[in-house]
Amino acid sequence: MIIPLLIRDFEAGVGMAIKDLFKTKPKYITVKPSGEFPGKIPSIEKKEIPDGLWVKCDRCSQITYHKDLEKNLKVCPKCSFHFRINAKERLELLVDNGGFQETDANMRTVNILGFPDYENKLKKSQKNTELIEGVITGRALINEIPTSLAIIDFGFIGGSMGSVVGEKLTRAAELAIKEKIPLIIISGGGGGARMHEGIFSLMQMAKTSQVLNKLSDAGCLYISVLTDPTMGGVLASFASLGDVIIAEPDALIGFTGPRVIQQTIRQILPAGFQTSQFQLEHGFVDLIVQRKDLKATLTQLLKFHLKGGKVNGN
């Protein structure tokens, strides 16, 4: 029987397996891929900055003082490797001082299926991220330009999309439509659709994708920013549907997780597979923007769409 072997768990990459990736070291982590992206493929877990005072860069092995790395927006000063940052740090980076008004801040998840251990997972994520759920949404001023902004936090169950994330993203799009402002979604979700909410999480892919038709009909700009990692059901819905798609350097971006692909095809994956550069080369992102330049680039793009002092209205 070939089928069971083939299908065994590749779907894991579609759902929550990415999260799985971070817990167990993939076997092929020791493989040093040659070429442009040395050590890139499976080394996701190392991108979190540990608590110690000194941080060793995953790519160039440069050792940087913790505070210096933070000052440099968590980008390696030597090789500009981009470590992950959380949603609040991202907010600081992009939004004008005092320019953020959060929406749906108290929307909470219910364990609709009675899925085993889900409440514990939620509690742990809430403690670690100090967020109630995996996305922050709100009205945001970016260099004084009003936008509807959503930022997904990878630390919250792998940045996966359940009912709350799906609903808040949909409302962020509806806010943009109502106020005729651009929508910006920063994806940082490796989890894709959130397994713990079963079919309801799959339906969030439909919900978040279809609202973008209304957004488009309203003439609103939608910028999708892909950060590390953007996988599975997140990539296979709203994240792929931007008028402009920006990727941060060093992000893992793909549909099926590398471990699952590797298990299925039983070959070593090519160097740089599913990186931002790979997606640029294959035509799925418009541009790669360094973290330090993201606000300026967004501003420039927003300004292109200003009409009569208003953003993208008719």
Added chain:
Amino acid sequence: MAINQGPVLEFEKPILELEKQIEELRVFSRDKNIPMEEQIHVLEQKARSLQTEIYKNLTPLQRIQIVRHPKRPTFLDYVGIIFTNFIELHGDRNFKDDPAMVGGIAYLDDIPVTVIGQQKGRDTKENIYRNFGLPHPEGYRKALRLMHQADKFGRPIICLVDVVGAYPGIEAEERGQGEAIARNIQEMAGLSVPVVVLITGEGGSGGALAIGIGNRVLMMENAWYSVISPEGCASILYRDASKAGEAVQALKISAPNLLEMDIVDEIISEPLGGAHKNPQETANNMKTGIIKHLTPLLKLTPEELLADRYQRFRQYGKFIEN
């Protein structure tokens, strides 16, 4: 009875065992010329009640075994019975034709419709050609092309879903599997013709949803529809893909669960033991269901169809607000 129905599943073995005994008794009775009608009758009744007992109390995991049965009818088998004058249309006009996704035009009674679905192979050789019914991006793009064509000519669209998931490979990623699925979902939501989706076997995650945005969504009795395959979930949850049974219970992926959660509108019944026991009867049931749900949609305007579909998917999700 079990002629040409392929392998017997483990839980069906007691039925087969009993049928064998009855047959042996018949032979014995005939050879020895001893009348045993009464005993045979009793055993036959017992066989029937055993059959009912087993097939009416299938566990979700046993249902998955049924939908993965090698003799389970495939997309083209159903198309041949439900529709007439089917003309297959090939290719995504961009890269290539994906044999794992099939589509074309046909008549449903006297209504021209576009029919689309994943095509599994009926044997090993065909499975290799069909890539086990696991589409690449070009498969999804072909499906979308045919949907746009249907939209242009006002043809209703019928999607028959049967897929474990979109194919997980290097080339699929290079050609944008994620983008292809996302695009399909978004553009299906914008179709101004009626769309009826029927999950015939496996409804695996984004690979299923990419042809699954319907005004109505129906599901076969033994089918599953889920955000992740049972094995995938089990390997994450229990670190053991063989614990799929427990994962299935947790995920609530079988038809009665999904009907209760308003994900599907109706369950289409299968013959006792599954679709492969009687493909003709199965396809007739499917056709009745499709027509029943399509008919009222034919009376709606394009705007009403769009609003109807939008509302369906807008409401999904449970959360607390305060």
